[in-house]
Amino acid sequence: MTEPAAWKRVGCGRPALLRVELYGPTSLEHARYLCVSHVSELVARATLVGLVPYRLPGRSMESKRCGEGYDFPPIVSWGGAGNSAAQV
Ligand SMILES: [Zn+2]
Incomplete structure (x- = not known):
């Protein structure tokens, strides 16, 4: 059984050494x-739900813990529907 957001629960709270960025169909959606x-468990689970993982080398993450990260809001393309008047 595959839960859609099972990858979001991967993490143990120990000091993090790696950063993984997860791309959706059009943009960067998550970073962990x-x-x-x-890291391999998260990559495997995220791939199952269609996210594309990119593994970045760790650097100065003393304050980050395994499982922490960001969820980015959906990106709306500049000049998309209803936005043409805002173009310069
Ligand atoms: Zn861990």
């Missing part, structure tokens, strides 16, 4: 910090 033990 992970320890070495959990």
Whole structure:
């Protein structure tokens, strides 16, 4: 059984060593910090729901914990529907 958001619960709270960015169909949608033990589990689970993972080298993440991260809001294209008057 595959839960759509199971990957969001991956993480153990230990100091993170890696950052993974997860891209949806059109844009970057999520970023997560992970320890070495959990990065492969997160990548596998996120891939199952159609996200495309990019693994970035760790650097200065002393304050980040495994499982922490960001969820980015959906991106609306500039000049999309109803937005043409705002173009310069
Ligand atoms: Zn972990």
